[in-house]
Amino acid sequence: MTYVTLRSRVTAMSTDGTVLELAEHARERTRAARHARSLPLVFVACGLLVLAWLRAAVSMAFLVEIFVPLAVFLVLYLFMVARRLVTGLGTGTDGYGVVLVISALTAMVFPIARLVGALFFLGGGLVILGWRGQDRMLWIPGAVLAAASPLVTFFVLDNHLRFLGPQPSVVVLVAGAVILIGLGVRAFIAERALTAPSPMTDDE
Amino acid sequence: MSEATDGAIHPAAALDEVVHQRARLGVLSILAEADDADFTYLRRTLGLTDGNLGRHLEVLVDAGYVNLRKGYDGRRNRTWASITPRGRQALLAELTVLRALVAQVDAGDGTTER
Numbered sequence A: 001m002t003y004v005t006l007r008s009r010v011t012a013m014s015t016d017g018t019v020l021e022l023a024e025h026a027r028e029r030t031r032a033a034r035h036a037r038s039l040p041l042v043f044v045a046c047g048l049l050v051l052a053w054l055r056a057a058v059s060m061a062f063l064v065e066i067f068v069p070l071a072v073f074l075v076l077y078l079f080m081v082a083r084r085l086v087t088g089l090g091t092g093t094d095g096y097g098v099v100l101v102i103s104a105l106t107a108m109v110f111p112i113a114r115l116v117g118a119l120f121f122l123g124g125g126l127v128i129l130g131w132r133g134q135d136r137m138l139w140i141p142g143a144v145l146a147a148a149s150p151l152v153t154f155f156v157l158d159n160h161l162r163f164l165g166p167q168p169s170v171v172v173l174v175a176g177a178v179i180l181i182g183l184g185v186r187a188f189i190a191e192r193a194l195t196a197p198s199p200m201t202d203d204e
Numbered sequence B: 001m002s003e004a005t006d007g008a009i010h011p012a013a014a015l016d017e018v019v020h021q022r023a024r025l026g027v028l029s030i031l032a033e034a035d036d037a038d039f040t041y042l043r044r045t046l047g048l049t050d051g052n053l054g055r056h057l058e059v060l061v062d063a064g065y066v067n068l069r070k071g072y073d074g075r076r077n078r079t080w081a082s083i084t085p086r087g088r089q090a091l092l093a094e095l096t097v098l099r100a101l102v103a104q105v106d107a108g109d110g111t112t113e114r
Helices: A019-033 A037-058 A068-087 A098-109 A110-118 A117-130 A134-151 A156-160 A167-195 B024-033 B041-045 B050-062 B084-106
Strands: A003-006 A010-015 B036-038 B066-072 B075-083
Touching: A019 A098, A019 A167, A019 B024, A019 B084, A037 A068, A037 A117, A037 A134, A037 A167, A068 A098, A068 A117, A098 A117, A110 A117, A110 A134, A117 A134, A134 A156, A134 A167, A156 A167, B024 B036, B024 B041, B024 B050, B024 B066, B024 B075, B024 B084, B036 B041, B041 B050, B041 B075, B050 B066, B075 B084
Parallel strands: none
Antiparallel strands: A003 A010, B036 B075, B066 B075
């Protein structure tokens, strides 16, 4: 172990260090306590399930599906604000409000929203949250969703993946939701493990 | 203040005593990630007593690194602490200095004990 001393006090430790590690661990712990990774993944997964249901059961689904990202990020925002009041821990700078405003604005510009598809905005929301929170487990799935959006929106999957049944895009949306829920549950378990009590000691 | 053998100022001289204390570093790290947190959460997470946390918050407020805000949530009074841009900057500077120190030691160029 290597450590630096200043005025006979340990100032910083490397590899298995204390002070530097404490600060970085506190950040990870706080992020885990906010469930900043698991909750967006699960909420977006729910959005995918709603999109799948709209496609499967509602005629002219495209008229309403563009409001799904707005609804998802509104509920996520309200949930995070409610959590802040209950737990006493703030919502951070991830930008839940930013994503909500962007979703609202894009829902209002129907032609653009129709062009790129609702899935693009669900994925784009995750990309923004992941980018601002420096969390690749959010922005990578988000980027994949955004990239897959044209394939779903313009029925490319329905035309080329007939072996998946009468509505291949619905199957793909449900599969995407299951994967996201799996990632979300795994993240939730990791977050719970990270927030297990380990009080820092006061040395002054 | 310590100086390296080549006459340059040692990175440790740039450490901010206000930020460097363990509990205050914990408070700033939490607030930098969460933006704000209430007194009870900070006390519980950092394992401090009311008086201790109050004293550390006072130091941070005096330095302009943290703002305190009293609130009421319908059931009880709560004190919310939030980090200021200056506090965020001070925390980043502290982490940069610590990383520089560790890098210097790892390179065999600092005061080390093994």
